Amino acid sequence: MKNTAGRIAILLAIALLLAACGHGTTRGPAASSAASRTVTAAPVATIPAGTMAAPSASPEPSFTFDLGAIEGQLSGIDAQLNGIDAAFSQSDAAPSAEGAQP
């Protein structure tokens, strides 16, 4: 009897230990949810870098103007103005080079 009671006690202890570890039991709701998680992102409109207006989903016609290109042309005009300034300077310097006729 004493051995039988001891065996039962050992078996109960093992059963309790296994139950505490979840071994042989059904998984809880939290574990189930983590395994089947689906991430659903809301649609986000992307705004192209350097544009004034965010595009909408509709296929509306749009106009594109490259203001950077116009600024490039203005840089070229600055260089032309520098050349014009240099021409004025050369012209203004010339008379003093004539020198007096002996």
Add this chain to the structure above:
Amino acid sequence: MTRRLHLILAAPAAALLATTVSVAPAAALSSPVTCATERAANAAHPTVETLRALADCEIDRRLDDLRALDSSVAASTLLAAAHADAITAVADADASGLTALRATIDGDASFVALAADVPHIWRDYRVYLLLLRQAWLTTAADGIDVAAADLGTVSDELHAAVDAAAMAGKDTIAAAAQVDALDAALAQAGSLAGGVAAELLALTPAGYNAGSAEPVIRADRAALANARAQIRAARSDAAAAVAALRAL
């Protein structure tokens, strides 16, 4: 239906589109100081030798400056081809004439003959008082034409941008006003600089000696300076229009 307006703000093309401009003004002009030693010697003891040495020095520095002018004209990206050709032709003719005059002066045996030939260095060519000013003011006039043409292209592009922005429902009043100011300044520049280059290139040493060329040069320089100011104003108006479009 609402149309969308996209204005590309990044400007990576700016560096690529910037025009390379060369007027090649690198060589500094000679000056009377170049022949100061010969001038002082001739003033102290005027002889055939001292006057000839002064004359040769004056001719040589003119030849140097004419060669430098030829190089500048050849390298210029502002001069119109026909004007460059005209200036080069006069410079080359002057160089030939001065070279021949130098040979004559070197062959003069008497002080009287030498004294009669030397003034031709100044009177027949007016290298500095006339030719160099013609060349550089013509360069300025042509440069103004080039800049005005490029600003005209900018104006067309800005008009298109303003129109499109208006169609997209934007308030374009400020941008449109800047483009209108740009157009007005360009019209002024064209009016001021128009015909100036041709007028300058028609001047001659004989006209200069007669006193008729100097007033023309001065008036043309003043007109070109005003035209340059209008080009600067037009460029500022264009930049302001771009800024106004960016702010939409």
